[in-house]
Every structure is written in C-alpha cells, then in structure tokens.
Amino acid sequence: MSAPHNTPQVPQAPKVTEREARRVAEAAREQDWRKPSFAKELFLGRFRLDLIHPHPLPPPDDIRRGEEFLARLRAFCETHIDSARIEREARIPDEVISGLKELGALGMKIETKYGGLGLTQVYYNKALALVGSASPAIGALLSAHQSIGVPQPLKIFGTQEQKDVYLPRLATTDISAFLLTEPDVGSDPARLATTAVPDGPDYLLDGVKLWTTNGVVADLLVVMARVPASEGHHPGGITAFVVEADAPGVTVEQRNAFMGLRGIENGVTRFHRVRVPGACRIGPEGAGLKIALTTLNTGRLSLPAMCVGVGKWSLKIAREWSAVREQWGRPVARHEAVGSKISFIAATTFALEAIVDLSSQMADEDRNDIRIEAALAKLYGSEMGWLIADELVQIRGGRGFETAESLAARGERAVPAEQMLRDMRINRIFEGSTEIMHLLIAREAVDAHLKVAGDIIDPDKPLSAKARAGAGAAGFYARWLPKLVAGPGQLPGTYAEFHPAGHRDLSGHLRYVERCSRKLARSTFYAMSRWQGRMETKQGFLGRIVDIGAELFAMSAACVRAEHLRGAGEHGREAYQLADAFCEQARIRVEELFTRLWSNTDDLDRRVVDGVLSGTYTWLEEGVIDPSGEGPWIADAAPGPSVRENRHRPLR
Numbered sequence: 001m002s003a004p005h006n007t008p009q010v011p012q013a014p015k016v017t018e019r020e021a022r023r024v025a026e027a028a029r030e031q032d033w034r035k036p037s038f039a040k041e042l043f044l045g046r047f048r049l050d051l052i053h054p055h056p057l058p059p060p061d062d063i064r065r066g067e068e069f070l071a072r073l074r075a076f077c078e079t080h081i082d083s084a085r086i087e088r089e090a091r092i093p094d095e096v097i098s099g100l101k102e103l104g105a106l107g108m109k110i111e112t113k114y115g116g117l118g119l120t121q122v123y124y125n126k127a128l129a130l131v132g133s134a135s136p137a138i139g140a141l142l143s144a145h146q147s148i149g150v151p152q153p154l155k156i157f158g159t160q161e162q163k164d165v166y167l168p169r170l171a172t173t174d175i176s177a178f179l180l181t182e183p184d185v186g187s188d189p190a191r192l193a194t195t196a197v198p199d200g201p202d203y204l205l206d207g208v209k210l211w212t213t214n215g216v217v218a219d220l221l222v223v224m225a226r227v228p229a230s231e232g233h234h235p236g237g238i239t240a241f242v243v244e245a246d247a248p249g250v251t252v253e254q255r256n257a258f259m260g261l262r263g264i265e266n267g268v269t270r271f272h273r274v275r276v277p278g279a280c281r282i283g284p285e286g287a288g289l290k291i292a293l294t295t296l297n298t299g300r301l302s303l304p305a306m307c308v309g310v311g312k313w314s315l316k317i318a319r320e321w322s323a324v325r326e327q328w329g330r331p332v333a334r335h336e337a338v339g340s341k342i343s344f345i346a347a348t349t350f351a352l353e354a355i356v357d358l359s360s361q362m363a364d365e366d367r368n369d370i371r372i373e374a375a376l377a378k379l380y381g382s383e384m385g386w387l388i389a390d391e392l393v394q395i396r397g398g399r400g401f402e403t404a405e406s407l408a409a410r411g412e413r414a415v416p417a418e419q420m421l422r423d424m425r426i427n428r429i430f431e432g433s434t435e436i437m438h439l440l441i442a443r444e445a446v447d448a449h450l451k452v453a454g455d456i457i458d459p460d461k462p463l464s465a466k467a468r469a470g471a472g473a474a475g476f477y478a479r480w481l482p483k484l485v486a487g488p489g490q491l492p493g494t495y496a497e498f499h500p501a502g503h504r505d506l507s508g509h510l511r512y513v514e515r516c517s518r519k520l521a522r523s524t525f526y527a528m529s530r531w532q533g534r535m536e537t538k539q540g541f542l543g544r545i546v547d548i549g550a551e552l553f554a555m556s557a558a559c560v561r562a563e564h565l566r567g568a569g570e571h572g573r574e575a576y577q578l579a580d581a582f583c584e585q586a587r588i589r590v591e592e593l594f595t596r597l598w599s600n601t602d603d604l605d606r607r608v609v610d611g612v613l614s615g616t617y618t619w620l621e622e623g624v625i626d627p628s629g630e631g632p633w634i635a636d637a638a639p640g641p642s643v644r645e646n647r648h649r650p651l652r
Helices: 018-028 038-043 060-080 083-089 094-103 121-134 136-148 151-157 160-172 288-299 302-324 336-365 371-396 404-409 417-428 434-445 447-457 463-484 507-537 539-567 572-598 602-614
Strands: 176-179 195-199 202-213 220-227 237-244 250-255 266-277
Touching: 038 371, 038 434, 038 507, 038 539, 060 094, 060 121, 083 404, 094 136, 121 136, 121 302, 121 336, 136 151, 136 176, 136 202, 136 288, 136 302, 136 417, 151 160, 151 237, 151 288, 160 220, 176 202, 202 220, 202 237, 220 266, 220 288, 237 266, 237 288, 288 371, 302 336, 302 371, 302 417, 336 371, 336 539, 336 572, 371 417, 371 434, 371 539, 434 447, 434 539, 447 463, 447 507, 463 507, 507 539, 507 572, 539 572, 539 602
Parallel strands: 176 220, 195 220
Antiparallel strands: 195 202, 202 266, 220 237, 250 266
C-alpha cells in the first residue's frame, strides 16, 4: 500500500556490495547493438573505414540555418560577453543570460515546433565551441541546460504531454539542471540516497544533491531518486523526475566555488517532502540510470566541442605571441623546444575538431551507434584539451602564469592563459572522470567477449552454464581469431585514395591503424585468457587499451577529415599536413601504450598503495603543515528540512 499522506517513510542510503553495485550499473547499460559502430569494430580488430569514409555531410538547409545562427551568436559574443567581468565577479551578468534567451540559445537543440532553433548536433557543438571560447562558464551553462538537462531526456523518453508542457518553456525562458550526484555518491549510483516515496498518485522527494550545475538559477530540474519497492511499485529503483525548482521543500543551500569556471551556477540542493506529480516522472520506475546514460550518448559531445574551441584559441595566441617574442636573436617559435609545442597544439586541435565533427554528424544521421565514439571524444578531448592549455601557459612563460587583469594593469595584452588552464581542468572530471570513462569504454570494448564467454568467468554461474558458454565461445573464437593474423594494413597499396598527388601520404597511417586494431584485439583476448574473472580489477591495463583505441579513432578521424577538406577544396593541402603531423605524434604515443600493456609498475603500485593505506609510510608525511580546515571529509546529507537560506536565484 502507499505510505500515509502525512508520514512518508524515508529509507536510508542502501548498503550495497561491490557485486551489487556492478549489477546496477550493468542493468543501466544499453544491452544490444542494433546499429554498426566504428569504434566497437575497432576494438574487435576490424577497421571499418567504410563506416566513416566518405565523411558524412549535413543537408544544405541544416548548414544554412546553422551558419546563420553562428553569425548571430558571434556578433552577440563580441558585443555583449565580457569574459574578464565574469571572471572578476564570478557570475554571468543577468542581462547576458537574458540576451542569450532572446537569441534562442536555450533552444538550440529543441525542435522548432516547440519554439526552439532545431539545430543539428554538428551546429550545436560549433555554437558551444564559439560561446565557450568567449566564456567557458557560459558554455557550461548552455551545455548543462541542453546536453544533460531536461530537454534531452524529454526528447528521448518524455511523453507527448510532457514535451508540450515543458519544451516551449525550456526553448525560450527556463533554464534546466541535471541532479544525480550526492555528497556520498558519485560514479556509484547503486548507493543513491535520495528517495521518491509513492504517496497516492504523487511522489514525495527527500534527499540532498551535490554539484548541481545550473542548480542555483534553474527553473526546472531532472532529479534522479530511488523509488522504494512496495506494493504496486515493484521493484522500484532509480527513477527520473522533472521537478519545478521553486516547488515547496526545494532549497538551494549553497552556491559552490571552484578553481575555474568561476561564473558557473553550481550548488547544493536539498529536497524535503517535495511533492512531485506522477505525471512528472520521465519513463517507467527504475529506468533513471538508463535514461541518464542514453542522454549522455550524445550529451558528452558538448564537452569536447568546447575543448576544440580552447584549442583554436590557444593556437591563435601561440602563433601571435611566438612570432613577436624573441630569445637569442630569433622568435621563440623558431626554437625547436617551443616549436614542438606549437606543432602539438595545431595538430591536436585539428584532430579534436575532426573527432567532434565526425561523431556529431554520425549522431545526426543516426545510422551508427555512437556510444563509444562519444565517450572516446569526451575522454580524448578533455585530456588533450588540458594538455593544449598547459602547453600554451608554458609557451607564454611567466606571462602564462600571470592573470589577464595583472597583465592589463601593467600595459600588456590581457591574455587569460592561466584562467583557461583552470577552466579546462574540470573537463577531466565532468560527465565522467577519465578513470570512469576508461572503465565505461572498456566495458563496451569487451562486450562481444562477455556475451560469448562471460558465463565462463562468472563465479555465480553453475557448471552447466559454463559448459554451454565454453562451447559457444569456442565457435566464436575459432572464426574470429584467424582474422586477426593478417589484414589490409599489410598491403602497401591499401587506402591509396589517401595519397593524392602533391599531398602528404596518409594511407600509411590508415594501414597502421588497421594493423594496430588487430593487435589491440589480440592483446585484449590474451588478457582475458590470462586474468579471466580478475580482468575487471586490471584497471591500469584496461585504461591503456582504451587510450590506444582513442588514439586510433583520432588518427582515423583526422585522415578522413583531411580527405574531406581536400575534396571540398577547403585547405586540403594544409589539412593533409596537419593530419600527417598528428598521426606521427599519435603513433609514438600508441607504441608507448602497447609497451606499457605488459611492461608497467601496476603490481608494485598496488603494494605501495597497501602500504600507504596501512600507515607504513606516515613517516614520509612528517615535516609539513596541513593548511586544511576542520570538518568531516563528506558533509552530512541526512534527509530533513533545510536550516539554511535558500540561495535559489531564478533569472526570469
């Protein structure tokens, strides 16, 4: 029966084992592959160039509408956005957000019938790269609103009534936020403590959410909460809800401050007996995590898109500065130590844009399953974008470490290189940390193996199931393994269209990718045979497998983009040069990663960690002062009414 109207029972955060946590995460995965995936095939040793070449293209009308909006957005950024003011005041001015609303920026991905602009994923990402270069905080606001906030889950899983009610608001006036993380729950949602207790046709929401990007100014929230199992609500589970941010019982208890993205409206939100109508539930009970992960399949592309913007800006600053700054009688760009950094920035920016544009166009066409491609784009973009920003600071030297405000005060150009480095750092944590992305992608990369051989290494399966799995696996590997011995990458004339007259030779790089794809698959198979059920604990190995796949995907995208630009008559020769440089740099990283698969310090590192955690090395910590303040490591998030001032600041 439903809980009484005035005395809802609020269960505490569930205690779960490691196996139970994995089971929850596994249940939230998309289990099937209904469409082809270039990256999935790449990890299986099959280089399906035909899935990405020729480069897919948007329809002319989409290009026209996208370019028209980019022109308006650029004019707005140049005349209305003062990045220095946002950094100084740690807040986006209300009039800027109002201007973005009038421009239609809140509805870039929302269909025109709901009042949105109906832009493609390609042009949405180009817009984020543009506005994010003007102010990363504004890029974060728009991305959190549309990529993971209310519009995207409703687009995929919402009812028609929900779309009719909420999407017109979200396209024009209302800002949204996505609330999943809790003070003691990050990437382990099985321990989610926020509850939605059924109360008649409604739910009563209780709990605390942390790091709610846009939460301070949001009008609508997507909230993930656990529906306890009960009569009529079995088995319950993590469920998604649309919640009005000004509903009674919703309190924004704090606006958080960070090392970067100082203008971001990120807070702590408490729910105390918040009544949510059943009509505001998105999808069925228990489908919340699946909704979140599906939303992120394309939502993750917004972050690497903004990394592309940072790469382009960094290249501009590196070029201009290195041409005028002289050391020992010549510009610093002419010194090899600095020149190699500039080459890295240029080549890597080209590759990042290739990855984002390719993945975005594939998302628009919906012919391929891009869950791995999007995850690789996020992982690779965040890591490489950070390195680009770091190299720019190094190229600028002391001026790179100096704030833009200080530079301007003494009469020099106010280049915010150090701010960009701080702003970029969060990207390695946002929307899945690098470590979590490694595990997520690795799980998808070995999916084919687990489908045929998973029961063999599952300790919970009976011998009869293991025997059946063994027979099936034998047939699969008898067909699959021989194909990993030889392939097109060993034939000198393969991919000849990537070596046109008068251009750099990219065909050799694609042959290298094909060979490495098979080597990567062999390495994965060998590791599974060696470690079997312990494979999931070999996170160092799995991370390197994923990093190799990311480099191979980037090389493929760079070559395909260069050939596309050549065919379109758009800087083809220069694009071939950049793709060639990037691939040469990437090959060095790939070879090192392959070596580190089997030659590493993983076992030694684990022993050192055991010593650290047991206190063996506390003597090494002596001789310093800990400037940390007092307080618990994790704040109390017990359910109950708020005792703090509501800092919610809607921008209507």
